[in-house]
Amino acid sequence: MSRIGILKTYKIYIGGQFPRTESGRYYPLENKQGEVIANICLSSRKDFRNAVVAARGAFAGWSGRSAYNRSQILYRIAEMLEGRSAQFIEELILTGSTRAAAEKELHQAIDRLVYYAGWCDKYTQIFSSVNPVQSSHFNFSVPEPTGVVAVSAPQDSSLLGLVSVIAPILAGGNVCIVLAAEKKPLAAITFAEVLATSDLPGGVINILTGKTKEILPQMASHMDVNAVVWAGNSAEEIKQTQETGAVNVKRIFNWTKNDWTSAQAQNPYLIFDLQEIKTTWHPIENIGTSGAKY
């Protein structure tokens, strides 16, 4: 008798752990042939709130890491992704890709992580300034991470799209809660397993599966979410998110126009979107007419 295989329970990722949704709900995931291939967690708003708490708790630590360390961790994620290539390709095929397309998507996703790993300790230099004020002060402006970012991931590009939106957020020192593509959640769930083994502190990235219709309004209304990155498909969705998000002056970004397979879809301006500019002033001692300046 042949061995009975072990079926995988697909779970969500909150605070570095893999719980099931607290709601106990699920939705069946079907393949192209209409066969059920997995029961996916139908995350609730309580799951989302738990994820925000985990993310907020992780923010000081992650944003306080040295840029070099963040860079190495992003690179480590790329390494782990490369090591699990076979699994990702199989799961992308399961959710409708051809093998060739799956391989291409995976390779681009890995390269994208490496691209942003390199930006971690460089974007600050691109976007900072020392400001030549008239008075005798040293004055400089630097980007700082916005904080807790809620992400509605691209629906079509379930791995590359996901990586492309997470990486710039992460590189900039933010923490996030991501809602995976509703109909193609497998890559996101497995990506959580990659994150869990990449020295990324728990809570920095939290991944939920479920329905955009349920979770997106929670993202927009939550008072401890600083920004929403939306890469979905419906104009009504983004409109409502913008409307609701005004409740605490959220920064709301529509990244949906990006073609994630193009080289244009990776750039430091996406990191910059989730940054606040802080300007610091300090007097320069100015005795007589010595007039030191920067």
Place this chain on the structure above:
Amino acid sequence: MPIKPKATKSVAKQTAKKTITKKATLDFVGGWSYAPSPESKDHIRLEKKYGHFINGEFVKPSAGKYMATHSPSTEEHLADVALGDAADVDKAVKAARKAYDTVWSKMPASERGKYLYRIARMIQERARELSVIESMDGGKSIRESRDIDIPIAAAHFFYYAGWADKLEYAFPNRTVTSVGVAGQIIPWNFPLLMAAWKIAPALACGNTVVLKPAETTPLTALKLAEIIRDCGLPPGVVNIVTGDGRAGAALVSHPDIDKIAFTGSTDVGKIIQKAIAGTNKKITLELGGKAANIIFEDAPIDQAVEGIINGIFFNQGHVCCAGSRLFVQEGIADKVIRKLKDRMETLVVGDPLDKNTDIGAINSREQLDKINHYLKLGVKEGAEMWQSSCAVPRKGNFCRPTIFLHASQSHRIVQEEIFGPVLAIQTFRTVEEVLEKANNTPYGLSAGVWTDKGSKIFNMTSRLRAGVVWANTYNKFDPTSPFGGYKESGFGREGGLHGLLPYVNLK
């Protein structure tokens, strides 16, 4: 004019009386009083009635309605200005669109810049007139309008003028294009300066604008309109529509506006953000604040006291980045508060046009009522109120500089923006404690830190969640220095290289 002496503890009460001493000997201990030194008004030119500035000329409001603007200090009627409505806004937007399409977006960038230089120069030429009108219409002291508002407004135009033909250097690896027609709504606390902050970068980047000045302070914006006209700026590039919130709402919701820039309260900012949901309008918001000003035991105390004064009493406290929450480390709290009270006793409250005046008039009756409401509330909540004993003019809207001792995080005078000369004081022991308290607010516009220890400064400035952090200084502004908030204090920056971003599209 005598140099203002530092009051010492023993003379605080005498100072308050402001009586001229009859002693023949020089008195270095007692309080000094000042002979009135009003700035002359005779050289200013004000029309009795102003229309909107649309398409390069002053035009009558379409509904024929006007509103009066008064001096908040003398209550004198200064002029009537047009009360704009949706039809006026529409006319202005059409003029701006036409100017954008036919002239401004096609003009060589270096030529655009030259117009901005002209405006900067003409503001400088007419600085005195503008300062006097600013103080008459808004109530701020002439010392501040003369030394801060007007010069920085001119400097802003001068700074952004130079950017006009250099934009490709600002954003690496991107092509910069203009956005289109910008709708700009500004507050009453820095009327001309805010107009400059809005108009200068917009024009430098190739946009045209429709500006709506605040209801209570339209005059310097209208004087700026004259300057713009006299500079020969092509008609329609800058349009100014005066009025109340209705004109602002019409501007926000106008379908042909590409970008909204708003400075004002967080409540209105949220309404605007909501109103433009689902449109392609770009938006920047510069909203309220409740800044922490933090004094450590190792701070230079006399300088810190000056910083506290400047932080909260600058411009009557009508400053979104005012240091309205003071945190003093426990060991020096008594000393700092004593010195602060002494210094407050020397502040002169009164005629905005008098060069001795430190604190002018509260901008409007409505605002004074709001401040007084908070004063009552603070007492009711259990904080201890202390006010300087200075004389206050009977007529006009005035408020004594006020501090609240024993305030706590849960008090509304600590949580909410008062926008007046009112300081809530708390004490703290550790760095962690004060960071937690300072950051525990929905706002994040600015903060202040006072300590002589360099490493502590950087620890604090990097961990305070605010867009502008002043270390061992406060309330400094410069055209090259980006300004704007975190969290509910808004988004986007004004000033500096970063201030270009709201007015460009990057490809």
